[in-house]
Amino acid sequence: MATSIQEVDLSDKRLQEILSVTNDWALCNGISIGSGADGVESEKVLPAPYSLFPSVVPAPILEHVKSTMTHFNRLMHKVSMDHEFLEQSLKNVIQVDPFMQSFWEVYCKVRESGIKQPLHLGLFRNDFMMNCLDDSVCPNQIVSTDRQELKQIEFNTVSASCGGIAGQMADLHRLSLGMAGKDLKPEQLPDNKPAVGLADGLVKAWELYGNPRAVIIFVVSTSERNVIDQRWVEFKVYDRNPNIRILRKTFLDIYNHGYLDDHSRLIIDGDEVALIYLRDGYTAENYTSQKEWDARLKCELSRAIKCPSVQLQLTGAKKIQQELTRPGALERFVSDPQVVNTLRDTFADQYSLDLNQEGDAAVKLALLSPEKFVLKPQREGGGNNLYNEDITTFFKEHNGSKERSAYILMQRIFPWQQKNYLVKPGVPFALSDVVSELGVYGVYIGSADSEVVNFECGYLMRTKNQGSDEGGIFAGFAVWDNPLVI
Numbered sequence: 312m313a314t315s316i317q318e319v320d321l322s323d324k325r326l327q328e329i330l331s332v333t334n335d336w337a338l339c340n341g342i343s344i345g346s347g348a349d350g351v352e353s354e355k356v357l358p359a360p361y362s363l364f365p366s367v368v369p370a371p372i373l374e375h376v377k378s379t380m381t382h383f384n385r386l387m388h389k390v391s392m393d394h395e396f397l398e399q400s401l402k403n404v405i406q407v408d409p410f411m412q413s414f415w416e417v418y419c420k421v422r423e424s425g426i427k428q429p430l431h432l433g434l435f436r437n438d439f440m441m442n443c444l445d446d447s448v449c450p451n452q453i454v455s456t457d458r459q460e461l462k463q464i465e466f467n468t469v470s471a472s473c474g475g476i477a478g479q480m481a482d483l484h485r486l487s488l489g490m491a492g493k494d495l496k497p498e499q500l501p502d503n504k505p506a507v508g509l510a511d512g513l514v515k516a517w518e519l520y521g522n523p524r525a526v527i528i529f530v531v532s533t534s535e536r537n538v539i540d541q542r543w544v545e546f547k548v549y550d551r552n553p554n555i556r557i558l559r560k561t562f563l564d565i566y567n568h569g570y571l572d573d574h575s576r577l578i579i580d581g582d583e584v585a586l587i588y589l590r591d592g593y594t595a596e597n598y599t600s601q602k603e604w605d606a607r608l609k610c611e612l613s614r615a616i617k618c619p620s621v622q623l624q625l626t627g628a629k630k631i632q633q634e635l636t637r638p639g640a641l642e643r644f645v646s647d648p649q650v651v652n653t654l655r656d657t658f659a660d661q662y663s664l665d666l667n668q669e670g671d672a673a674v675k676l677a678l679l680s681p682e683k684f685v686l687k688p689q690r691e692g693g694g695n696n697l698y699n700e701d702i703t704t705f706f707k708e709h710n711g712s713k714e715r716s717a718y719i720l721m722q723r724i725f726p727w728q729q730k731n732y733l734v735k736p737g738v739p740f741a742l743s744d745v746v747s748e749l750g751v752y753g754v755y756i757g758s759a760d761s762e763v764v765n766f767e768c769g770y771l772m773r774t775k776n777q778g779s780d781e782g783g784i785f786a787g788f789a790v791w792d793n794p795l796v797i
Protein backbone atom coordinates (compact mmCIF):
# COMPACT_ATOMS: atom_id res chain seq x y z
CA MET A 312 0.00 0.00 0.00
CA ALA A 313 1.43 3.40 -0.91
CA THR A 314 0.39 6.91 -0.05
CA SER A 315 -0.43 9.38 -2.76
CA ILE A 316 2.31 11.68 -1.59
CA GLN A 317 5.04 9.12 -1.79
CA GLU A 318 4.02 8.52 -5.37
CA VAL A 319 4.12 12.23 -6.15
CA ASP A 320 7.55 13.35 -7.19
CA LEU A 321 7.61 17.10 -7.81
CA SER A 322 10.24 19.80 -8.02
CA ASP A 323 10.07 22.56 -5.42
CA LYS A 324 9.25 24.96 -8.23
CA ARG A 325 6.20 22.97 -9.33
CA LEU A 326 5.08 22.52 -5.72
CA GLN A 327 5.17 26.29 -5.21
CA GLU A 328 3.17 26.79 -8.40
CA ILE A 329 0.52 24.36 -7.18
CA LEU A 330 0.48 26.00 -3.76
CA SER A 331 -0.11 29.47 -5.11
CA VAL A 332 -3.05 28.16 -7.15
CA THR A 333 -4.59 26.15 -4.29
CA ASN A 334 -4.28 29.06 -1.84
CA ASP A 335 -6.36 31.29 -4.10
CA TRP A 336 -8.68 28.43 -5.04
CA ALA A 337 -9.30 27.91 -1.32
CA LEU A 338 -10.22 31.57 -0.85
CA CYS A 339 -12.44 31.61 -3.94
CA ASN A 340 -14.28 28.48 -2.89
CA GLY A 341 -15.00 29.07 0.75
CA ILE A 342 -12.13 27.16 2.33
CA SER A 343 -11.51 30.18 4.47
CA ILE A 344 -11.46 31.44 8.04
CA GLY A 345 -11.45 34.83 9.74
CA SER A 346 -7.99 36.22 10.37
CA GLY A 347 -8.78 36.63 14.05
CA ALA A 348 -6.51 39.67 14.07
CA ASP A 349 -9.12 42.14 15.21
CA GLY A 350 -11.48 39.86 17.04
CA VAL A 351 -14.34 40.89 14.76
CA GLU A 352 -16.13 38.18 12.90
CA SER A 353 -15.12 37.77 9.28
CA GLU A 354 -13.51 41.21 8.90
CA LYS A 355 -10.67 39.64 6.95
CA VAL A 356 -10.52 36.14 5.59
CA LEU A 357 -7.55 33.88 4.99
CA PRO A 358 -7.31 30.47 3.35
CA ALA A 359 -8.20 27.95 6.06
CA PRO A 360 -5.39 25.60 7.08
CA TYR A 361 -5.47 22.61 4.71
CA SER A 362 -3.39 19.73 3.46
CA LEU A 363 -2.05 20.12 -0.07
CA PHE A 364 -2.92 16.52 -0.95
CA PRO A 365 -5.44 14.04 0.45
CA SER A 366 -4.30 11.45 3.00
CA VAL A 367 -5.03 7.79 2.46
CA VAL A 368 -7.98 6.02 4.06
CA PRO A 369 -8.73 2.37 3.23
CA ALA A 370 -12.21 2.03 1.70
CA PRO A 371 -13.45 -0.51 4.30
CA ILE A 372 -12.58 1.89 7.13
CA LEU A 373 -14.45 4.80 5.60
CA GLU A 374 -17.41 2.55 4.85
CA HIS A 375 -17.40 1.17 8.37
CA VAL A 376 -17.44 4.52 10.19
CA LYS A 377 -20.22 5.74 7.95
CA SER A 378 -22.30 2.60 8.43
CA THR A 379 -22.19 2.75 12.24
CA MET A 380 -23.35 6.36 12.47
CA THR A 381 -27.11 5.86 12.64
CA HIS A 382 -26.58 3.45 15.55
CA PHE A 383 -24.42 6.00 17.35
CA ASN A 384 -26.96 8.78 16.68
CA ARG A 385 -29.73 6.72 18.26
CA LEU A 386 -27.54 5.62 21.16
CA MET A 387 -26.59 9.17 22.12
CA HIS A 388 -30.15 10.40 21.83
CA LYS A 389 -31.35 7.57 24.09
CA VAL A 390 -28.62 8.30 26.63
CA SER A 391 -29.73 11.94 26.72
CA MET A 392 -33.27 10.79 27.57
CA ASP A 393 -32.12 8.58 30.45
CA HIS A 394 -32.06 10.76 33.55
CA GLU A 395 -30.90 7.99 35.84
CA PHE A 396 -27.93 7.14 33.63
CA LEU A 397 -26.93 10.79 33.25
CA GLU A 398 -27.17 11.41 36.97
CA GLN A 399 -25.26 8.27 37.95
CA SER A 400 -22.54 8.98 35.41
CA LEU A 401 -22.09 12.67 36.11
CA LYS A 402 -22.77 12.95 39.83
CA ASN A 403 -19.11 12.97 40.89
CA VAL A 404 -18.05 15.22 38.03
CA ILE A 405 -20.53 17.97 38.90
CA GLN A 406 -19.37 18.01 42.50
CA VAL A 407 -15.90 19.15 41.49
CA ASP A 408 -16.30 20.83 38.09
CA PRO A 409 -18.23 24.13 38.36
CA PHE A 410 -18.60 24.43 34.57
CA MET A 411 -20.29 21.05 34.32
CA GLN A 412 -22.31 21.84 37.43
CA SER A 413 -23.72 24.92 35.71
CA PHE A 414 -24.99 22.79 32.83
CA TRP A 415 -26.42 20.33 35.31
CA GLU A 416 -28.31 23.13 37.08
CA VAL A 417 -29.77 24.32 33.77
CA TYR A 418 -30.80 20.73 33.03
CA CYS A 419 -32.46 20.36 36.46
CA LYS A 420 -34.40 23.59 36.00
CA VAL A 421 -35.63 22.38 32.61
CA ARG A 422 -36.79 19.12 34.19
CA GLU A 423 -38.60 20.96 36.98
CA SER A 424 -40.39 23.25 34.55
CA GLY A 425 -41.85 20.35 32.53
CA ILE A 426 -41.45 19.48 28.88
CA LYS A 427 -42.12 22.44 26.59
CA GLN A 428 -40.59 20.89 23.49
CA PRO A 429 -40.43 17.11 23.18
CA LEU A 430 -38.18 17.09 20.10
CA HIS A 431 -34.39 17.34 20.24
CA LEU A 432 -32.14 17.95 17.24
CA GLY A 433 -28.64 16.50 17.18
CA LEU A 434 -26.11 17.55 14.55
CA PHE A 435 -23.34 15.23 15.64
CA ARG A 436 -19.77 14.37 14.72
CA ASN A 437 -18.25 11.07 15.79
CA ASP A 438 -14.42 11.19 15.65
CA PHE A 439 -12.10 8.23 15.11
CA MET A 440 -8.46 7.42 14.60
CA MET A 441 -6.91 4.36 13.03
CA ASN A 442 -4.87 2.70 15.75
CA CYS A 443 -1.80 0.69 14.73
CA LEU A 444 -2.06 -2.75 16.26
CA ASP A 445 1.52 -3.70 15.79
CA ASP A 446 4.05 -1.80 17.93
CA SER A 447 6.94 -2.93 15.77
CA VAL A 448 5.67 -1.10 12.68
CA CYS A 449 4.23 1.85 14.52
CA PRO A 450 4.50 4.75 14.03
CA ASN A 451 6.85 5.09 11.09
CA GLN A 452 5.67 2.64 8.49
CA ILE A 453 2.68 2.27 6.30
CA VAL A 454 0.39 -0.29 7.83
CA SER A 455 -1.94 -2.63 6.02
CA THR A 456 -5.65 -2.54 6.83
CA ASP A 457 -5.62 -5.69 8.92
CA ARG A 458 -3.01 -4.21 11.24
CA GLN A 459 -5.14 -1.20 12.06
CA GLU A 460 -8.21 -0.88 14.20
CA LEU A 461 -10.69 1.91 14.19
CA LYS A 462 -11.01 3.60 17.59
CA GLN A 463 -13.44 6.28 18.66
CA ILE A 464 -11.78 9.43 19.98
CA GLU A 465 -14.94 11.25 21.03
CA PHE A 466 -18.55 11.91 20.09
CA ASN A 467 -19.44 15.60 19.69
CA THR A 468 -23.02 16.57 20.49
CA VAL A 469 -22.57 20.36 20.54
CA SER A 470 -21.30 22.80 17.91
CA ALA A 471 -19.80 20.01 15.80
CA SER A 472 -18.04 22.19 13.27
CA CYS A 473 -15.92 22.06 10.12
CA GLY A 474 -18.46 20.23 7.91
CA GLY A 475 -19.06 23.25 5.67
CA ILE A 476 -15.45 23.64 4.66
CA ALA A 477 -14.94 19.86 4.56
CA GLY A 478 -17.41 19.82 1.68
CA GLN A 479 -15.00 21.78 -0.51
CA MET A 480 -11.92 19.66 0.11
CA ALA A 481 -12.46 16.94 -2.50
CA ASP A 482 -12.52 19.56 -5.26
CA LEU A 483 -9.37 21.22 -3.93
CA HIS A 484 -7.58 17.87 -3.88
CA ARG A 485 -8.77 16.97 -7.37
CA LEU A 486 -7.11 20.17 -8.49
CA SER A 487 -3.85 19.69 -6.57
CA LEU A 488 -3.46 16.03 -7.54
CA GLY A 489 -4.33 16.85 -11.15
CA MET A 490 -1.67 19.55 -11.25
CA ALA A 491 0.75 17.05 -9.73
CA GLY A 492 0.08 14.74 -12.66
CA LYS A 493 -1.93 12.18 -10.72
CA ASP A 494 -4.83 10.55 -12.49
CA LEU A 495 -7.37 9.14 -10.05
CA LYS A 496 -10.53 7.14 -10.34
CA PRO A 497 -13.56 9.24 -9.32
CA GLU A 498 -14.38 6.89 -6.45
CA GLN A 499 -11.00 7.63 -4.85
CA LEU A 500 -12.04 11.21 -4.08
CA PRO A 501 -15.80 10.89 -3.56
CA ASP A 502 -18.01 13.90 -3.13
CA ASN A 503 -18.63 14.68 0.50
CA LYS A 504 -21.13 17.38 1.49
CA PRO A 505 -21.80 17.28 5.24
CA ALA A 506 -23.35 20.77 5.23
CA VAL A 507 -26.16 19.57 2.96
CA GLY A 508 -27.16 16.93 5.52
CA LEU A 509 -26.72 19.26 8.50
CA ALA A 510 -28.91 21.82 6.73
CA ASP A 511 -31.51 19.14 5.98
CA GLY A 512 -31.62 18.44 9.72
CA LEU A 513 -32.16 22.13 10.48
CA VAL A 514 -34.88 22.47 7.84
CA LYS A 515 -36.68 19.37 9.05
CA ALA A 516 -36.60 20.59 12.68
CA TRP A 517 -37.83 24.03 11.60
CA GLU A 518 -40.73 22.38 9.73
CA LEU A 519 -41.57 20.23 12.75
CA TYR A 520 -41.84 23.31 14.95
CA GLY A 521 -44.82 24.17 12.83
CA ASN A 522 -44.80 27.94 12.36
CA PRO A 523 -43.65 29.02 8.88
CA ARG A 524 -43.07 32.58 10.11
CA ALA A 525 -40.73 31.54 12.94
CA VAL A 526 -36.97 32.00 12.52
CA ILE A 527 -33.88 29.88 13.11
CA ILE A 528 -31.18 31.44 15.25
CA PHE A 529 -27.53 30.47 15.05
CA VAL A 530 -26.04 31.28 18.45
CA VAL A 531 -22.54 32.52 17.70
CA SER A 532 -19.63 34.31 19.30
CA THR A 533 -18.54 37.81 18.25
CA SER A 534 -14.94 36.59 18.06
CA GLU A 535 -15.76 33.59 15.89
CA ARG A 536 -13.15 32.77 13.23
CA ASN A 537 -15.07 29.88 11.68
CA VAL A 538 -17.85 32.01 10.22
CA ILE A 539 -17.51 30.73 6.65
CA ASP A 540 -17.91 27.14 7.84
CA GLN A 541 -21.14 28.17 9.59
CA ARG A 542 -22.32 30.11 6.53
CA TRP A 543 -21.95 26.98 4.38
CA VAL A 544 -24.59 25.29 6.53
CA GLU A 545 -26.76 28.40 6.29
CA PHE A 546 -26.42 28.54 2.47
CA LYS A 547 -27.52 24.92 2.21
CA VAL A 548 -30.64 25.75 4.25
CA TYR A 549 -31.46 28.47 1.67
CA ASP A 550 -30.90 25.92 -1.13
CA ARG A 551 -33.73 23.91 0.42
CA ASN A 552 -35.94 26.85 1.34
CA PRO A 553 -34.83 30.46 0.76
CA ASN A 554 -37.83 31.72 2.70
CA ILE A 555 -36.49 30.46 6.02
CA ARG A 556 -34.96 33.33 7.98
CA ILE A 557 -31.73 32.62 9.82
CA LEU A 558 -30.48 35.18 12.33
CA ARG A 559 -27.03 35.18 13.91
CA LYS A 560 -27.35 36.02 17.61
CA THR A 561 -25.08 35.98 20.62
CA PHE A 562 -26.11 34.88 24.10
CA LEU A 563 -26.01 38.55 25.08
CA ASP A 564 -28.47 39.38 22.26
CA ILE A 565 -30.78 36.72 23.66
CA TYR A 566 -30.28 38.01 27.19
CA ASN A 567 -31.00 41.62 26.19
CA HIS A 568 -33.66 41.24 23.49
CA GLY A 569 -35.21 37.80 23.94
CA TYR A 570 -38.13 36.86 26.18
CA LEU A 571 -40.49 33.94 26.77
CA ASP A 572 -44.16 34.71 26.19
CA ASP A 573 -47.08 33.10 28.07
CA HIS A 574 -46.81 29.98 25.92
CA SER A 575 -43.03 29.64 26.44
CA ARG A 576 -42.37 30.83 22.91
CA LEU A 577 -38.97 32.46 22.59
CA ILE A 578 -39.41 35.88 20.99
CA ILE A 579 -36.39 37.87 19.90
CA ASP A 580 -36.74 41.34 18.37
CA GLY A 581 -40.38 40.49 17.67
CA ASP A 582 -39.67 37.18 15.90
CA GLU A 583 -40.72 33.80 17.24
CA VAL A 584 -37.81 31.35 17.32
CA ALA A 585 -38.46 27.85 15.97
CA LEU A 586 -34.96 26.46 16.33
CA ILE A 587 -31.83 27.37 18.27
CA TYR A 588 -28.59 26.06 16.72
CA LEU A 589 -25.61 26.49 19.05
CA ARG A 590 -22.27 27.26 17.47
CA ASP A 591 -21.26 28.79 20.79
CA GLY A 592 -21.77 27.82 24.40
CA TYR A 593 -19.60 24.69 24.49
CA THR A 594 -16.63 26.08 26.39
CA ALA A 595 -16.23 28.01 29.65
CA GLU A 596 -14.95 31.10 27.80
CA ASN A 597 -18.35 31.34 26.10
CA TYR A 598 -19.96 32.11 29.46
CA THR A 599 -18.08 35.13 30.76
CA SER A 600 -20.88 36.25 33.07
CA GLN A 601 -24.18 35.10 34.56
CA LYS A 602 -25.92 36.80 31.62
CA GLU A 603 -24.79 34.08 29.18
CA TRP A 604 -26.03 31.38 31.56
CA ASP A 605 -29.35 33.20 31.95
CA ALA A 606 -29.65 33.38 28.16
CA ARG A 607 -28.88 29.69 27.85
CA LEU A 608 -31.54 28.89 30.45
CA LYS A 609 -34.04 31.07 28.59
CA CYS A 610 -33.36 29.06 25.43
CA GLU A 611 -33.67 25.76 27.26
CA LEU A 612 -36.96 26.73 28.94
CA SER A 613 -38.50 27.75 25.63
CA ARG A 614 -40.64 25.83 23.17
CA ALA A 615 -38.01 26.28 20.48
CA ILE A 616 -36.23 23.11 19.33
CA LYS A 617 -32.67 23.14 20.58
CA CYS A 618 -29.62 21.85 18.76
CA PRO A 619 -28.49 20.60 21.14
CA SER A 620 -30.67 20.63 24.24
CA VAL A 621 -28.68 20.87 27.46
CA GLN A 622 -29.22 17.17 28.14
CA LEU A 623 -27.85 16.25 24.73
CA GLN A 624 -24.87 18.50 25.37
CA LEU A 625 -24.26 16.76 28.71
CA THR A 626 -24.42 13.43 26.89
CA GLY A 627 -21.38 14.44 24.85
CA ALA A 628 -19.24 14.63 28.01
CA LYS A 629 -16.13 12.48 28.00
CA LYS A 630 -17.38 11.01 31.27
CA ILE A 631 -20.44 9.57 29.51
CA GLN A 632 -18.22 8.10 26.80
CA GLN A 633 -16.18 6.38 29.50
CA GLU A 634 -19.28 5.13 31.35
CA LEU A 635 -20.59 3.64 28.09
CA THR A 636 -17.53 1.38 27.92
CA ARG A 637 -18.60 -0.44 31.11
CA PRO A 638 -19.90 -3.99 30.67
CA GLY A 639 -23.67 -3.88 30.20
CA ALA A 640 -23.87 -0.13 29.61
CA LEU A 641 -24.47 -0.32 25.87
CA GLU A 642 -27.03 -3.07 26.38
CA ARG A 643 -29.12 -0.62 28.38
CA PHE A 644 -29.70 1.35 25.16
CA VAL A 645 -29.14 -1.07 22.28
CA SER A 646 -31.09 -4.32 22.03
CA ASP A 647 -29.36 -5.92 19.02
CA PRO A 648 -26.24 -7.78 20.29
CA GLN A 649 -24.57 -7.49 16.89
CA VAL A 650 -24.90 -3.70 16.99
CA VAL A 651 -23.62 -3.69 20.58
CA ASN A 652 -20.50 -5.55 19.45
CA THR A 653 -19.93 -3.32 16.44
CA LEU A 654 -20.11 -0.17 18.54
CA ARG A 655 -18.08 -1.61 21.40
CA ASP A 656 -15.30 -2.68 19.04
CA THR A 657 -14.62 1.00 18.36
CA PHE A 658 -14.22 1.88 22.06
CA ALA A 659 -10.73 2.48 23.38
CA ASP A 660 -10.03 1.40 26.97
CA GLN A 661 -11.29 4.04 29.37
CA TYR A 662 -11.17 4.38 33.14
CA SER A 663 -13.15 6.26 35.74
CA LEU A 664 -11.05 8.29 38.17
CA ASP A 665 -13.61 8.44 40.95
CA LEU A 666 -12.21 8.37 44.46
CA ASN A 667 -12.50 4.63 45.01
CA GLN A 668 -10.56 1.43 44.36
CA GLU A 669 -11.32 1.47 40.68
CA GLY A 670 -10.01 5.02 40.37
CA ASP A 671 -6.90 4.17 42.43
CA ALA A 672 -6.13 1.29 40.07
CA ALA A 673 -6.44 3.60 37.06
CA VAL A 674 -4.08 6.14 38.61
CA LYS A 675 -1.56 3.38 39.24
CA LEU A 676 -1.79 2.24 35.65
CA ALA A 677 -1.29 5.77 34.34
CA LEU A 678 1.71 6.42 36.57
CA LEU A 679 3.38 3.21 35.38
CA SER A 680 3.32 4.28 31.72
CA PRO A 681 1.83 7.74 31.21
CA GLU A 682 2.83 7.69 27.53
CA LYS A 683 0.12 5.10 26.92
CA PHE A 684 -2.73 7.33 28.11
CA VAL A 685 -4.60 10.58 27.60
CA LEU A 686 -6.10 12.36 30.60
CA LYS A 687 -9.28 14.18 29.60
CA PRO A 688 -11.33 16.81 31.41
CA GLN A 689 -14.97 17.53 30.52
CA ARG A 690 -14.11 20.19 27.95
CA GLU A 691 -14.55 20.83 24.22
CA GLY A 692 -12.67 22.57 21.48
CA GLY A 693 -9.22 21.00 21.69
CA GLY A 694 -6.17 21.87 23.75
CA ASN A 695 -7.52 20.61 27.10
CA ASN A 696 -6.10 17.10 27.46
CA LEU A 697 -3.00 16.07 29.39
CA TYR A 698 -0.24 13.79 28.09
CA ASN A 699 3.01 12.19 29.26
CA GLU A 700 4.70 13.95 32.20
CA ASP A 701 1.70 16.26 32.64
CA ILE A 702 -0.29 13.15 33.56
CA THR A 703 2.30 12.21 36.16
CA THR A 704 2.35 15.72 37.58
CA PHE A 705 -1.43 15.84 37.69
CA PHE A 706 -1.73 12.61 39.65
CA LYS A 707 1.04 13.56 42.02
CA GLU A 708 -0.86 16.75 42.78
CA HIS A 709 -4.37 15.27 42.82
CA ASN A 710 -3.96 11.71 43.97
CA GLY A 711 -6.36 11.00 46.79
CA SER A 712 -8.36 14.12 45.96
CA LYS A 713 -11.86 14.00 44.53
CA GLU A 714 -10.90 16.65 41.96
CA ARG A 715 -9.63 13.79 39.83
CA SER A 716 -13.26 12.67 39.23
CA ALA A 717 -13.59 15.59 36.82
CA TYR A 718 -11.31 13.69 34.41
CA ILE A 719 -11.30 10.36 32.67
CA LEU A 720 -8.31 8.30 31.64
CA MET A 721 -8.23 6.95 28.10
CA GLN A 722 -5.98 4.57 26.25
CA ARG A 723 -3.78 6.59 23.92
CA ILE A 724 -4.24 5.81 20.24
CA PHE A 725 -1.15 5.78 18.04
CA PRO A 726 -2.48 6.43 14.58
CA TRP A 727 -1.10 5.38 11.29
CA GLN A 728 1.47 7.87 10.05
CA GLN A 729 1.65 9.21 6.51
CA LYS A 730 3.36 11.99 4.60
CA ASN A 731 1.69 15.20 3.48
CA TYR A 732 2.19 18.94 3.12
CA LEU A 733 0.27 20.96 5.71
CA VAL A 734 -0.51 24.49 4.59
CA LYS A 735 -0.97 26.75 7.58
CA PRO A 736 0.27 30.17 8.57
CA GLY A 737 3.44 30.23 10.64
CA VAL A 738 4.41 26.67 9.75
CA PRO A 739 7.20 25.98 7.24
CA PHE A 740 5.90 24.39 4.06
CA ALA A 741 7.56 20.97 3.95
CA LEU A 742 6.79 17.32 3.50
CA SER A 743 5.90 16.17 7.01
CA ASP A 744 5.01 13.05 8.95
CA VAL A 745 1.33 13.41 9.70
CA VAL A 746 -1.57 11.57 11.35
CA SER A 747 -5.29 11.93 10.74
CA GLU A 748 -8.58 11.89 12.61
CA LEU A 749 -11.72 10.92 10.72
CA GLY A 750 -15.07 12.28 11.91
CA VAL A 751 -18.51 11.27 10.63
CA TYR A 752 -21.49 13.62 10.74
CA GLY A 753 -24.93 12.48 11.76
CA VAL A 754 -28.37 14.05 12.08
CA TYR A 755 -30.98 12.91 14.59
CA ILE A 756 -34.36 14.23 15.61
CA GLY A 757 -36.30 12.42 18.28
CA SER A 758 -38.34 12.65 21.46
CA ALA A 759 -38.50 10.43 24.54
CA ASP A 760 -40.46 7.79 22.65
CA SER A 761 -40.05 8.44 18.94
CA GLU A 762 -37.39 8.65 16.27
CA VAL A 763 -38.26 11.14 13.54
CA VAL A 764 -35.00 11.59 11.61
CA ASN A 765 -31.79 9.57 11.67
CA PHE A 766 -29.10 9.64 9.00
CA GLU A 767 -25.37 9.90 8.37
CA CYS A 768 -24.23 12.80 6.22
CA GLY A 769 -20.57 12.75 5.30
CA TYR A 770 -17.25 13.14 7.00
CA LEU A 771 -14.39 15.36 8.09
CA MET A 772 -10.76 14.39 7.88
CA ARG A 773 -8.33 16.45 9.97
CA THR A 774 -4.61 15.95 9.80
CA LYS A 775 -1.81 17.16 12.07
CA ASN A 776 1.92 16.75 12.48
CA GLN A 777 2.85 13.40 13.94
CA GLY A 778 4.50 14.89 17.04
CA SER A 779 1.51 16.98 18.08
CA ASP A 780 -0.45 15.54 21.01
CA GLU A 781 -3.56 17.64 20.65
CA GLY A 782 -5.96 17.99 17.76
CA GLY A 783 -8.43 20.65 16.69
CA ILE A 784 -8.09 23.11 13.85
CA PHE A 785 -8.86 26.23 15.86
CA ALA A 786 -6.74 25.07 18.76
CA GLY A 787 -3.93 25.49 16.19
CA PHE A 788 -2.95 21.88 15.57
CA ALA A 789 -4.82 20.27 12.69
CA VAL A 790 -5.75 21.21 9.13
CA TRP A 791 -8.65 20.29 6.86
CA ASP A 792 -7.84 17.20 4.81
CA ASN A 793 -9.87 14.74 2.77
CA PRO A 794 -9.65 10.98 2.38
CA LEU A 795 -7.96 9.46 -0.65
CA VAL A 796 -9.82 6.17 -0.73
CA ILE A 797 -7.77 3.10 -1.62
Ligand code: ADP
Pocket residue numbers: 438464465659685687690691692693694695696721722723724725748780781782783
Ligand atom coordinates in the same frame (compact mmCIF):
# COMPACT_ATOMS: atom_id res chain seq x y z
P1 ADP B 1 -12.08 17.92 22.21
O1 ADP B 1 -13.52 17.79 22.56
O2 ADP B 1 -11.40 19.00 22.94
O3 ADP B 1 -11.85 17.95 20.73
P2 ADP B 1 -10.85 15.26 22.08
O4 ADP B 1 -11.20 14.08 22.90
O5 ADP B 1 -11.25 15.20 20.65
O6 ADP B 1 -11.41 16.56 22.78
O7 ADP B 1 -9.29 15.47 22.16
C1 ADP B 1 -8.63 16.47 21.42
C2 ADP B 1 -7.56 15.85 20.55
O8 ADP B 1 -6.66 15.08 21.33
C3 ADP B 1 -8.08 14.90 19.48
O9 ADP B 1 -8.46 15.63 18.33
C4 ADP B 1 -6.88 14.00 19.24
O10 ADP B 1 -5.96 14.61 18.35
C5 ADP B 1 -6.24 13.93 20.62
N1 ADP B 1 -6.72 12.74 21.33
C6 ADP B 1 -7.84 12.64 22.08
N2 ADP B 1 -7.98 11.41 22.58
C7 ADP B 1 -6.94 10.70 22.14
C8 ADP B 1 -6.51 9.34 22.31
N3 ADP B 1 -7.20 8.48 23.07
N4 ADP B 1 -5.36 8.97 21.71
C9 ADP B 1 -4.65 9.83 20.96
N5 ADP B 1 -4.99 11.11 20.77
C10 ADP B 1 -6.13 11.55 21.34
Ligand code: MG
Pocket residue numbers: 465466467690691692693
Ligand atom coordinates in the same frame (compact mmCIF):
# COMPACT_ATOMS: atom_id res chain seq x y z
MG1 MG C 1 -15.16 17.57 21.23
Ligand code: MG
Pocket residue numbers: 438465692693782
Ligand atom coordinates in the same frame (compact mmCIF):
# COMPACT_ATOMS: atom_id res chain seq x y z
MG1 MG D 1 -12.30 16.44 19.44
